[in-house]
Amino acid sequence: MAAIQVYASFPRAVAPGAKLNLKPTNWCWVHCLSLPLDTLNALQFSPRPYKWIRYAIGVVVGAEGDLSSSPDLPDIVDYNAGLLSESTILYYHTSNKERRKMFPVDPDLERTESFTSSIPTTRLAHFIDDVKERDGSTCVMTGLDEILCDAAHLLAQTKGDTYIATYTQRRSRSTTGDDIVQDINSVRNGLFLNGFSHKGLGKHIAFLPTPNFAMDTADIDPTAPPEGRRYTTHLFKPDTPFYLGGRNKPPSGSPLRISDTPQWPPAILFDAVYAGAVLQHFGTETLKEEVAATWKDTFYSSSVMTATEADYKLIMVERAANAEKAQKQAQEREARYEARKGH
Known part of the structure; x- marks a missing residue:
């Protein structure tokens, strides 16, 4: 079956909280999407299908870039062209600036058996x-x-x-x-x-x-x-x-x-x-395994203060302030009592 195979460049290693290593040796091409031509033609998501493919791989990868027929030279595709009738391989090129922002979609985006919300x-x-x-x-x-x-x-x-x-x-x-x-x-x-x-x-x-x-x-x-x-x-x-x-x-x-x-x-x-829908219908197992293995700890990073944690911190601050106020009032009452005793 004729299809468009889309590759994107991913880091070999990702450290939570650290900047991505942009050295070429840390990056490799990963087969991300397999898009059957019959399916794309039937879905008709856009009269400019290459623009749609660019968006689809961009939101999966989590970085803006351009499609090319070459892994080496960013010979950008004609985004206004119609689909070819034969199989094609495309490469999604991203700049170093975009690579610094890269944050791919979680292959377990809809998994619900864990990470239960603690929100009341x-x-x-x-x-x-x-x-x-x-x-x-x-x-x-x-x-x-x-x-x-x-x-x-x-x-x-x-x-x-x-x-x-x-x-x-x-x-x-x-x-x-x-x-x-x-x-x-x-x-x-x-x-x-x-x-x-x-x-x-x-x-x-x-x-x-x-x-x-x-x-x-x-x-x-x-x-x-x-x-x-x-x-x-x-x-x-x-x-x-x-x-x-x-x-x-x-x-x-x-x-x-x-x-x-x-x-x-x-x-x-x-x-x-x-x-998530693109991954469900067109994502490759290679992509899912690569992202899960490399990015999992980053998806569930604890480096961001959540709303619940912020509320808890505020409650603790208020409790400490109330306790300090109560202690001060008790000391003032005791001082007034001792003053009256002295008279």
Whole structure:
């Protein structure tokens, strides 16, 4: 079967908390994606498929770069060209500046048997209420009523605070850090979705944010303004009913209803979900094994203070201040008592 095989350069060793070693001897090409041409043509995610491939490998690798037919010279592909009919090998080249920022997607992004969140259930209740209120109590994908919907986490709740804090800090592209999320139950980590779509999120359903480093919105819909902000529904397995049918059935390529508030999730979390779906359908075992072996300790780094830890520290500070205040008041009372005794 004809396919496009995509390779990206990965470090041989990664030390948590340390800068990546950029020496050429520390880097090697890894076979990351296998994209059957028949599947790409059937999915029709973009009329400019090479731009989509560039985005897909970019969010999987966690660094911006360019596609080339050569592993040595960055002879950049024609991003406006159509797909060839024969098998092709492409190499994803990244600069040293981008390599310093590199943070690949976790192959266990959706694994839920461990790393249970320690956030109190009241935070989960607030998460549900806040997501529902922000999104108007109807599914942002289909418009279905709240009785058929859930407040879905983009990064799974079971990953916990440290995970989302580490992920968004490492993936942040904002000069102000406003795309960093430290609370797994933050409203910014949620979408109000119908229950069927919730089950398929990050597996067979993902939402592509545009503009991004590789694509503008016209690369998804040629009739749309290029710089128009959009989140496009992509069904990686269109024949799987991860949505409710009838008039609420959204075609692949339909836009989400966006809440234009600061509480809307940052694009890097949509990228994470999209990367998970790409990995699910097109990722190679070589990539999964390479990333798991080299980056696992970094994914679950404890170097970032989470919302829960920050709250705990604040509580301890307040308790210490209250104890000091109580002790001072007791000393003052005792001094007044001794003064009265002296008279």
